[in-house]
Amino acid sequence: MWCQSCREEYGEVDAGTCKECYEEASETEEELKREIEDLKSKVAFLRLSPPSLELNLSPSASAPDFLLVASSHPPSSTPAVPAHRAVLISRSPVFRAMLESDMEESRSGMIKISDVSYDVLRSFVNYLYTAEILLDEQMACDLLVLAEKYQVKYLKAFCEKFMTSKVNNENAIINYAFAHRHNAKQLLEAAVSLIMDNMSTLVERSEYKELVEKDPRLVVEIYEAYLNKQVNTAPKI
The missing domain is CATH 3.30.160 (Double Stranded RNA Binding Domain)
Known part of the structure; x- marks a missing residue:
């Protein structure tokens, strides 16, 4: 044939x-x-965008009425990222609660976001407008944390998918701990699968020794998962 x-x-x-x-x-x-x-x-x-607002960053668009500031840096050395109130409240339930109330951010027109770099914040706001993002492993990690904080679930899912595609033997333990902290199920499963396949060398890795010191509970979970796998795959007698 x-x-x-x-x-x-x-x-x-x-x-x-x-x-x-x-x-x-x-x-x-x-x-x-x-x-x-x-x-x-x-x-x-x-x-999710409000139909009354032209969603673009061109000069012809209506003037942004909010400024987002990466507060982990001195304001004098970090430019603010402009955004429209309507975009923020339509994309994030956290922003909506913040800006539709009498909170300080709503009155001042400025939102300070801690523990984030200017580049990450700018990428985050750009995604709110365009649903487009250019990722590397560090950007995906930082944006996932920010997306989780402000409940932008589509961005979180996109970053998690990217990170899952990059899981390997070298970073599996780090990604496992990260996925636990940020409820990233897909990433967690990918990391666990690789860890299970390399249990013989696990204790030799510096990431493992660090995890033992910082969060031994996760180490216990790794071994429990490994033992369950052994039981489930053992030949029936």
Whole structure:
């Protein structure tokens, strides 16, 4: 038989395609599904915007009425990030509660955000407007924390997906602890899977020794998960 895709001969008589082309097509289908899900999430996020506001950062847009400041840096050396009240309250329930009340931020027109760099804050605000973000591993980590704090769930999910794709033997323990702190289930599962596969070298890693000192409870959970896996995969007698 001849494969309908690559036209190479193969031995299976009823599939219509060779194993290599079938696997490649399956991978392509999964990639398309992931892209479609990403687009659906982006559309859902952008639909949260108020229809009365033109969502862009051009000079022709209505003037921003709020300033966000990365308060971990001196105000004199860090520029503020401008934003519209309507965008902030439509994207984040935390901002909505803050700005629709008589809190200081609502009166002053300034929101101070602690423990964040200017670049991360600027990327965060840009995402609120466009649902677009350029990530590296550190930016994804910082933005996930910020997205969790202000309950921007679409951004948190996007950052978690990116971080999950970057999990490897070198960073699995760090990501495991991070995922625990920030309720990132997908990242947690990916990190646990790698840790389980490398238990023999676990105690030799500096990240493991640091985790023992800082949060031994998580170490116990790792070993409990490992023992459960051994029990579940043991051959039946």
